[in-house]
Amino acid sequence: MSAAVPEKPALDGLERRWIERWEAAGTYRFDRTAIRDQVYSIDTPPPTVSGSLHVGHVFSYTHTDTVARFQRMRGREVFYPMGWDDNGLPTERRVQNYFGVRCDPSLPYDPEFAPPVRADGQAVPVSRPNFVELCHRLTAEDEKAFEELWRFLGLSVDWTMTYATIDERAQRASQRSFLRLLGVGLAYQSEAPTLWDVDFQTAVAQAELEDREETGAYHRVRFAGPDGSAIEIDTTRPELLPACVALVAHPDDARYQPLFGATATTPLFGARVPITAHHLAEPEKGTGIAMICTFGDTTDVAWWRELGLPVRAIVQRDGRIQDAPPFRFESPDAHDHWDELRGKTVAQARRRIAELLAESGDLVGEPRPVTHAVKYFEKGSRPLEIVTSRQWFIRTLEHTDAFLARGAELAWHPPYMQSRYESWVKGLNSDWLISRQRFFGVPFPLWYPVGEDGAVDYGHPLVPAEDDLPVDPSTDVPAGYTADQRDRPGGFTGDADVMDTWATSSLTPQIAGGWEDDADLFLRVFPMDLRPQAHEIIRTWLFSTVVRSHFEHNCLPWTDAAISGWVLDPERKKMSKSKGNVITPLGLLEQYGADAVRYWAASGRPGVDTAFDEGQMRVGRRLAIKLLNASRFVLALAGEGVGAAGDPPELMPLDRAMLGRLAGLVDEATAAFSGYDYARALERTESLFWEFCDDYLELVKSRAYGSQGEAAAASAHHALSLALSALLRLFAPFLPFVTEEVWSWWQEGSVHRAPWPRADELRAAVGDADPLVLEAAAAALGEVRKAKTAARASMRAEVARAAVADTTPRLAALALAADDVKEAGRIARFDVEPADTFSVTVQLAADG
């Protein structure tokens, strides 16, 4: 069999070769006859295909793959699908830039449409169906590129099991789940103030917000009190003055207590607004009394709601001040002031109104610069406004206790990640907003009746049958209506919105697992075992998946969540596209080899941010090459001993000691992997492997060549082949290519379908093993090496005499491997003497 071992083994080309063979052999194909208990199922994160893959992806997907491979070798049938996240804003944005188009839903579909040739000028308006076609076209290309890279990285995904978050299955699942939530009242629509991105022109959910520190300015503005005296308030948003509906101070604030219930008058616009009390008003902030506008921030919304105030909205959905006055002005001046503001952007209006207030004498002093946190859509570039709109929500607020209980039920790796989940759930302040005023997404499967007067009756949505899903309400027609009744009095109109991307992604276990489309599969894989994901999307993806599974199946979607850290650049900044510090993985894979890149990734412990380190990839490459060479050597030494029939030979003490250590390693690696600590499993395996090469192989070399007779050689051969077999399997989850290559030299089948090594079987084969034998022998050999190095001699230099002083038990252990030490150290005369401490006296032969 050793005939199959190449003369000069090399890493180059291993990836291409084995990718092809694994595909042909179906090595990673999921066997769907397996029952749930035999299955290990993974809720793979679908990467956003419109972005490019970066080393962060390689990092975390490698972690998952090592776990998948471990579980497969442990005998579980691994359900490891791959999804593509292709719906939503990132794709829309990429399509707009790539093709130079913009979606105009009012246009009709043009079947002849061809995208412009990268028009650098104006974006070409296209209809929604044309736009969606372009989205599909581009994502199809992106998915191909992603799959190539994943295969090259060696992910043991079953590539016959892929899904996309915009595909028909995903749409059906999203719509079905939505309709069921609607049916039991867990989904509802509401016309209410919502956070709104004025560039994307869509509502935004709490989970998509981020705070950004901005410089603003406090403007101290003078209101007129009931008796005509001045009431001064501080505001960073003076442009909202016409939207002011009340003043508010803390109920305990003695300064303002006399004013509660009275009326103040706004400058410039002369609106009379009540002076109210509310506990959210902070006496220390500004002057202690604030103006409430509809709506400047979410506190305004709370005050407005709880104090029962009217609405005087002035900001339109495009971020400009509306044309119509927010209320009936009582003075010509107010009209003049309004004319100065309307049509302006919020920022323009802010500058202008500051001037107007200064002119009228109602601005006290100069505006004072201040840095404050402002809410943004995480993908947006202008501060969010709050506008009133009709949106769909899923009820989460009244179920937070249940969600917290689910979080406690879930096994988190690492455990402290649970606190992120809990702080999110406890901080929820609104139901989950799932509707988006966008184009490339899953449509709401709803129509609304249009009355004879042309008014849309949102209160009585028309729903399709589940069997008809998915539907597109913009082209499909509800039961009982005909197509020509669309948007006509007495007819119907389709819901124009699409679902938020998380409303679909939160169903990845159902989509990947088949749910009702493939109920047989679903029974075998759901609830799943593992959700691997990054920590920054605990509040979105993880939370929302728990919500959906809780409502739909009354259980957790998976038992375990493995949270990966980030990849940091050398300056310890998170690698991200916007920072421009992203490194693309393909070049790395080609330069160092997939196994080497995986080695670096798998060295990053679960949940811990890890520095990008090409040095670690070089180390990984060195390890892979060492595996090739050491394996070749072991197989050459073991020769016919490998896989020979008949009774195994009696093992010598040194061999037993080495195999005993190996059994200990198997225990450690198995325990680490079972607790999702792949990094520890790798570290321990690697460490033992180098010792195996540096000490054991050197010690046993000449005996294996036959220097001590046939029986002694047979023992070495047997131990070597047992060790190589176990080591290859321990490394297989990390270095799938090189281990498969070596395995193929002398074994049948794939190492990735071979059973994970078992410590009890090793121990049974070994019998009694005294670890001291290997320890003492390695220590003695180390001292001999040291002496040779000190003498600037070659390791081949002959030693005339070596005398080992050590404690009696260690000397006894050393005696059992004395011949091996003598031969490895090229020692002519080898003496021992009892002593309290270990030392070795070495005399090199005269001519070295």
Next chain:
RNA sequence: GGGCGCGUAGCUCAGUGGGAGAGCGCUCGCUUCACACGCGAGAGGUCGCUGGUUCGAACCCAGCCGCGCCCACCA
């Protein structure tokens, strides 16, 4: 403001009550018959700071400093 994590050799990181470690980098040596994509050896640290618990602390406790992240109604 609240919470979580981190702080160990120049760098990347292991180490959770009793000898301060690994790899890389650096220095020196070795044509060694598996591997020069190699082998051997060496130098290098007040384990963030202060106090406490303990016979004994890198490790447990308290406080502080620094870094990062998450959350928070941000007038």
